[in-house]
Amino acid sequence: MSLLTAAGVSKSFAGIRALDDVGIEVAVGELVGLIGPNGAGKTTFFNCLLGMLRPDEGTVSFDGHDLSRIPTHRRAKLGIGRTFQRIELFGGMSVREHLLVAERAHRGEGRLWKDIVGRGRVTAAERERADAVLDRLGLLADAERPIESLSLGRGRLVEIGRALMTDPRLLLLDEPSSGLDHQETEELSAVLRAVNLDEGVAILLVEHDVAMVRALVSRVFVLDFGTLIASGPTETVFADAGVRRAYLGAES
Amino acid sequence: MLEDFIRSVFQGVPVGAVYALIALGFTLTYKTAGVFNLAFGAQAFVAAAVHWELHVHNGWNVAVSAAIAVLVVSPALGVALDFVLFRHLRAASSGARLVTTIGLLVAIPNITKLVLRFTRHPSTGGARGLFSGPDVVYRPFGDAYPITRDELVQLGVVVVAGLALGAMFRFTHLGLRMRAVVESPRLAELGGVNSARVGSFAWALSSAFAGLAGVLIAPTYQNVDAANFFELVIAGIAAAAFGSLVSLPRAFAGALGLGVASTYLATVLPTNSVLARGLKPSLPFVVLFVWVVIAPGLRGQRDVADPLSGVAPPPPASAADERSRSLTIATRGFWSVVGVIVAWAVFFAINDFWLKRIQVLLAVGVIFLSITVMTGIAGQISLCQAAFAAIGAFATTQLAVEQGMSVLVGMLLGGLVSALVGGLLAMPLVRIGGVWLALATLGFALFFHSVIAQLAVVNGGVSKPRTPRPLIGSIDFAADRAFIVLELVVFAIAATIVVLVRGGTTGRFLAALRGSEVAAASIGIGQWRSRVTAFALSAGLAGLGGGLLASAQQSVNYDVSFSPQVGLFFVVVVVTLGSRSIEGALQAAFGFVLFQPLILERALPWVINHIQPFLHVNAISGLFRDILFGLGALTFAKHPEGILEFQKRRSLNRIQRSIDRRKQQPTEAGSTP
Ligand SMILES: Nc1ncnc2c1ncn2[C@@H]1O[C@H](COP(=O)(O)OP(=O)(O)OP(=O)(O)O)[C@@H](O)[C@H]1O
Numbered sequence: 001m002s003l004l005t006a007a008g009v010s011k012s013f014a015g016i017r018a019l020d021d022v023g024i025e026v027a028v029g030e031l032v033g034l035i036g037p038n039g040a041g042k043t044t045f046f047n048c049l050l051g052m053l054r055p056d057e058g059t060v061s062f063d064g065h066d067l068s069r070i071p072t073h074r075r076a077k078l079g080i081g082r083t084f085q086r087i088e089l090f091g092g093m094s095v096r097e098h099l100l101v102a103e104r105a106h107r108g109e110g111r112l113w114k115d116i117v118g119r120g121r122v123t124a125a126e127r128e129r130a131d132a133v134l135d136r137l138g139l140l141a142d143a144e145r146p147i148e149s150l151s152l153g154r155g156r157l158v159e160i161g162r163a164l165m166t167d168p169r170l171l172l173l174d175e176p177s178s179g180l181d182h183q184e185t186e187e188l189s190a191v192l193r194a195v196n197l198d199e200g201v202a203i204l205l206v207e208h209d210v211a212m213v214r215a216l217v218s219r220v221f222v223l224d225f226g227t228l229i230a231s232g233p234t235e236t237v238f239a240d241a242g243v244r245r246a247y248l249g250a251e252s
Numbered sequence: 253m254l255e256d257f258i259r260s261v262f263q264g265v266p267v268g269a270v271y272a273l274i275a276l277g278f279t280l281t282y283k284t285a286g287v288f289n290l291a292f293g294a295q296a297f298v299a300a301a302v303h304w305e306l307h308v309h310n311g312w313n314v315a316v317s318a319a320i321a322v323l324v325v326s327p328a329l330g331v332a333l334d335f336v337l338f339r340h341l342r343a344a345s346s347g348a349r350l351v352t353t354i355g356l357l358v359a360i361p362n363i364t365k366l367v368l369r370f371t372r373h374p375s376t377g378g379a380r381g382l383f384s385g386p387d388v389v390y391r392p393f394g395d396a397y398p399i400t401r402d403e404l405v406q407l408g409v410v411v412v413a414g415l416a417l418g419a420m421f422r423f424t425h426l427g428l429r430m431r432a433v434v435e436s437p438r439l440a441e442l443g444g445v446n447s448a449r450v451g452s453f454a455w456a457l458s459s460a461f462a463g464l465a466g467v468l469i470a471p472t473y474q475n476v477d478a479a480n481f482f483e484l485v486i487a488g489i490a491a492a493a494f495g496s497l498v499s500l501p502r503a504f505a506g507a508l509g510l511g512v513a514s515t516y517l518a519t520v521l522p523t524n525s526v527l528a529r530g531l532k533p534s535l536p537f538v539v540l541f542v543w544v545v546i547a548p549g550l551r552g553q554r555d556v557a558d559p560l561s562g563v564a565p566p567p568p569a570s571a572a573d574e575r576s577r578s579l580t581i582a583t584r585g586f587w588s589v590v591g592v593i594v595a596w597a598v599f600f601a602i603n604d605f606w607l608k609r610i611q612v613l614l615a616v617g618v619i620f621l622s623i624t625v626m627t628g629i630a631g632q633i634s635l636c637q638a639a640f641a642a643i644g645a646f647a648t649t650q651l652a653v654e655q656g657m658s659v660l661v662g663m664l665l666g667g668l669v670s671a672l673v674g675g676l677l678a679m680p681l682v683r684i685g686g687v688w689l690a691l692a693t694l695g696f697a698l699f700f701h702s703v704i705a706q707l708a709v710v711n712g713g714v715s716k717p718r719t720p721r722p723l724i725g726s727i728d729f730a731a732d733r734a735f736i737v738l739e740l741v742v743f744a745i746a747a748t749i750v751v752l753v754r755g756g757t758t759g760r761f762l763a764a765l766r767g768s769e770v771a772a773a774s775i776g777i778g779q780w781r782s783r784v785t786a787f788a789l790s791a792g793l794a795g796l797g798g799g800l801l802a803s804a805q806q807s808v809n810y811d812v813s814f815s816p817q818v819g820l821f822f823v824v825v826v827v828t829l830g831s832r833s834i835e836g837a838l839q840a841a842f843g844f845v846l847f848q849p850l851i852l853e854r855a856l857p858w859v860i861n862h863i864q865p866f867l868h869v870n871a872i873s874g875l876f877r878d879i880l881f882g883l884g885a886l887t888f889a890k891h892p893e894g895i896l897e898f899q900k901r902r903s904l905n906r907i908q909r910s911i912d913r914r915k916q917q918p919t920e921a922g923s924t925p
């Protein structure tokens with residue numbers, strides 16, 4: 001069953017056609033890759049999926065809902081989580097606080113009066129849930145640390161943890177392995193596989209690390225200059241001559 | 253009708269021309285340095301004051317005096333500001349730069365007054381025209397359309413200045429480079445233009461425009477008073493916003509249009525109604541507010557003008573987070589002792605004068621908590637907190653006097669009314685954010701000042717009703733000491749609310765939004781709801797504090813306590829001392845209320861007179877308070893948590909480290925054989 005469907009998505013910036021009639025589908029619980037050389041439009045596509053950019057044309061629907069009139073933060077509530085290529089963390093918060101605020105946002109308990117009568121504070125149950133996710137990501141030892149003191153790689157993990165706290169059914173990951181060393185990349189792959197298997201979270205992975213993509217995903221879409229040039233089972237696509245020229249050739 | 257309009261054109265164009273000078277100068281520094289220069293009015297004031305001092309007071313020739321003010325003093329001031337301050341703030345957030353200019357706006361006029369000894373002249377300036385002698389009226393288009401000589405001169409000077417600016421941009425080498433910087437600072441830099449030099453020149457030029465406007469407009473005011481120049485600048489900014497802060501010609505056109513429109517409005521509205529009297533001067537503010545809300549082009553500007561605006565330094569953890577237990581106990585003990593001594597003094601030792609001050613201090617403390625919410629928690633800069641407080645003060649008074657309501661209920665309702673107004677105001681504004689939000693709130697504050705606060709239904713008319721003291725059951729809070737107890741209770745409740753909100757859902761959502769709007773959205777936090785809530789809460793607290801202040805002083809001292817200038821000063825004091833904590837708000841209230849009578853007028857002179865016998869000091873001018881805090885705001889860019897907070901953290905860290913070292917020494921000695 002299809003979870004996310006994007007059809008005919010186009011977006012231009014001052015004459016540059018960053019996306020041209022792009023359509024993809026992600027099924028429930030599926031692990032899918034989206035690859036393409038630098039500037040292909042992958043991040044722009046993510047932004048269009050989440051409403052951080054409004055596509056010029058095309059439709060996006062999630063779990064049967066048409067998303068075009070739904071603002072970004074409500075799309076998150078429907079069950080789409082994401083991480084950012086240019087990392088976006090909350091300065092001044094500790095690692096655990098990142099997860100706690102996501103947990104609270106997900107439960108939607110944002111009432112001022114509750115804060116005023118003293119019921120806005122972090123509960124033990126919330127803490128437990130946050131710590132479980134931190135543990136899974138290997139971040140528990142860093143829970144109290146201010147976010148500024150973390151390495152880029154750990155910061156990316158915090159972003160994933162923050163997204164996981166909102167119980168997503170689909171995760172959009174924008175180059176999660178950049179800034180990670182080989183060891184960390186392996187660990188990240190393991191975590192993602194586990195999240196996918198245990199909770200059935202579908203993942204759309206944008207990634208330059210070909211080895212990681214090949215190891216993780218069953219299907220890939222290939223973007224080049226804003227157009228979808230190939231899609232299909234991972235190994236078939238990587239064998240395709242056009243893809244090698246456009247992408248692998250440019251990489252290696 | 254048509255005749256009215258044509259007459260408005262004749263009268264409005266000279267005024268609009270002066271607005272245009274401001275708009276041009278303002279746009280210049282905004283585009284070259286990315287500084288939203290609210291201190292522009294202060295620069296205009298300096299030139300006007302210098303000109304007044306030389307020409308009116310000392311009888312110098314008009315041309316010489318004006319030339320010194322506009323061509324020497326003003327550019328020098330501009331260059332100095334660039335050199336000392338703004339050049340170093342390129343990487344600071346736009347909010348920090350805005351606070352810097354607000355600090356200057358407070359400090360510069362007071363320094364000028366001090367230097368020129370303006371306070372010694374009972375009446376400074378006065379409506380005497382640009383030249384000595386009576387003004388001359390010309391009627392080249394018939395009696396219906398008179399033009400005065402002053403208007404002609406204003407117009408002529410502006411046309412010449414505008415043409416000169418245009419020619420400079422078009423034909424000179426420097427002008428071309430400047431235009432390159434204006435169009436794209438980064439591109440110009442890549443092309444090898446020394447943007448620091450160009451920047452200095454832009455500051456000099458822009459400051460000269462401010463000076464020219466100041467000198468030209470000063471004679472139309474009753475007094476050479478900084479407040480007038482401030483309002484003038486808002487009109488100029490409204491015009492500049494018309495050009496989306498990019499287009500100089502459109503800014504020019506906007507300024508002329510604004511001049512004509514406000515003159516025309518005054519002729520069509522019923523004369524002498526509050527609307528007519530209030531709307532004419534406040535039209536620019538309304539235009540500014542509406543324009544900021546509706547203009548689509550202004551929104552994307554944040555990123556364009558401030559490439560680094562997204563990388564504001566993260567707020568450092570507040571001092572309390574990092575202490576060890578023993579240190580916490582020690583500091584708590586210290587503050588308890590201080591509290592007991594103060595309480596003893598309040599109840600047994602001090603006289604009426606100080607009692608009154610302390611009542612004001614506690615009420616102001618509640619108002620300042622509203623800035624803790626707005627700036628410390630939500631990270632927004634609002635310049636209309638004094639207006640919110642005034643809403644509470646007026647509402648409390650009217651409800652108690654006209655409706656016979658209990659004063660305490662009146663205060664709570666006043667807070668609610670204020671919260672409602674704040675929430676409504678925030679709805680269209682929170683999406684815009686940043687400096688534009690600050691500007692729109694300033695527009696609102698000035699509109700409130702010139703229209704709403706003048707209505708008899710609001711201020712109670714000429715009789716100036718007295719605000720009563722509360723009476724709960726049989727407990728009468730009319731006595732000062734009883735009232736202080738009540739105030740302490742209100743403050744404690746307000747402070748508790750602030751702390752709970754900060755640590756609760758709302759506060760943490762706001763912190764997330766402050767950290768990254770996109771990331772907050774990605775986990776389901778909508779900025780609109782959280783920020784409107786923060787605005788309403790903040791306005792409510794300000795309203796409550798305003799009501800309390802009115803009851804403390806037993807009347808609404810609007811001009812002294814709630815005017816837009818006072819509101820600016822509120823923000824300056826709180827962000828300087830610390831907007832993140834309850835202590836910060838209290839310290840700011842202390843600074844605002846007691847610094848002058850206690851430190852400047854008594855403690856400091858006493859110390860000075862005791863340590864040296866040569867110079868006898870009576871009291872130090874209150875101007876120093878404003879100057880000190882104004883200059884204090886300049887530290888905001890470096891210490892956004894406030895200087896007291898910063899100092900406290902530093903010294904506590906130092907103590908903590910020495911404790912740690914002492915603890916470690918024995919173990920280290922043991923581990924190394
Ligand atoms: N806000 C914007 N304004 C103008 N152009 C943009 C904007 N965002 C992206 N672009 C352009 O759109 C194109 C696609 O950019 P995008 O960031 O989506 O690529 P990408 O596939 O994510 O590349 P990378 O692998 O480097 O992350 C690029 O040419 C980029 O310059």
Ligand SMILES: [Mg+2]
Pocket residue numbers: 042043044085174
């Ligand atoms: Mg990208």
